[in-house]
Amino acid sequence: MALPGSRGTPYVAVPAGQEPLQAADHTAFTGAAQKTNVGDLPAGRYEFEPPAIPDYLKDTYSWAYLNPSSLRLLDRPLVVSSILWGNYRRLQRVTFGELRPGQHVLQPACVYGDFSPNLAAFLGAEGRLDVFDVSSLQIENCRRKLSSFVNATASVRDAADHGGIAYDAVCCFFLLHEMPDHYKRRVVDALLRAVRPGGKVVFVDYSRPHWAHPLKAVMSLVFNRLEPFAKELWDKKISDYASAH
Numbered sequence: 001m002a003l004p005g006s007r008g009t010p011y012v013a014v015p016a017g018q019e020p021l022q023a024a025d026h027t028a029f030t031g032a033a034q035k036t037n038v039g040d041l042p043a044g045r046y047e048f049e050p051p052a053i054p055d056y057l058k059d060t061y062s063w064a065y066l067n068p069s070s071l072r073l074l075d076r077p078l079v080v081s082s083i084l085w086g087n088y089r090r091l092q093r094v095t096f097g098e099l100r101p102g103q104h105v106l107q108p109a110c111v112y113g114d115f116s117p118n119l120a121a122f123l124g125a126e127g128r129l130d131v132f133d134v135s136s137l138q139i140e141n142c143r144r145k146l147s148s149f150v151n152a153t154a155s156v157r158d159a160a161d162h163g164g165i166a167y168d169a170v171c172c173f174f175l176l177h178e179m180p181d182h183y184k185r186r187v188v189d190a191l192l193r194a195v196r197p198g199g200k201v202v203f204v205d206y207s208r209p210h211w212a213h214p215l216k217a218v219m220s221l222v223f224n225r226l227e228p229f230a231k232e233l234w235d236k237k238i239s240d241y242a243s244a245h
């Protein structure tokens with residue numbers, strides 16, 4: 001799903017199974033974030049105040065994202081593809097289809113596998129990718145994967161804290177289902193504020209499966225066991241988390 005950013009033209013595309021939605025009043029997205037001209041920023045990596053690791057991440061997902069052994073095991077395209085039931089490449093293609101080479105894009109959390117290098121390559125030499133993640137372990141790993149790209153940076157940041165840069169687009173890939181509702185609200189609002197007027201925020205995440213989907217029962221079990229916040233996206237649309245709605 002893509003939502004309009006601050007003062008953006010209402011635009012909604014829905015790659016991951018939800019009904020298209022139209023923003024009721026695009027002026028309602030007007031944010032107070034300070035806008036900095038991208039051209040004013042120095043090229044290369046830059047750091048911000050390290051954020052605290054949120055409780056939901058420590059309590060629920062430390063085994064997956066904060067543990068070096070898990071990172072070595074899970075950071076493979078094949079693993080991501082298996083978790084997404086073979087849909088990784090298709091979802092990546094649909095996501096990149098919402099973006100354009102030459103854009104300055106924020107990816108607000110790391111993704112295992114080759115998503116970030118592929119995105120940096122897609123944006124090209126004229127474009128730029130900034131990856132944020134609240135975990136320094138993930139960011140160090142992401143920097144390694146992006147080391148051959150001069151157009152990409154990776155910084156330790158919480159996606160809920162907007163840094164005041166007016167991006168052309170934000171690409172939020174399977175992050176929201178891993179956070180509780182109150183945090184989803186903070187992140188959706190921060191990302192909507194992170195784009196320039198007319199910019200686009202692309203969310204790709206789970207939504208309610210069709211009642212007859214053969215994998216619905218399996219996913220329900222997986223979510224009950226491992227992903228306690230994911231089913232909130234079965235009942236709510238991502239736009240419900242935007243405070244302007």
Ligand SMILES: C[S@@+](CC[C@H](N)C(=O)[O-])C[C@H]1O[C@@H](n2cnc3c(N)ncnc32)[C@H](O)[C@@H]1O
Binds near residue numbers: 108159
């Ligand atoms: C994008 S999500 C999951 C993506 C997908 N399941 C995969 O293959 O990696 C995982 C990342 O989100 C990060 N993360 C979780 N909460 C965050 C937050 N509030 N701000 C920034 N990064 C966050 C975690 O540290 C982790 O690296």
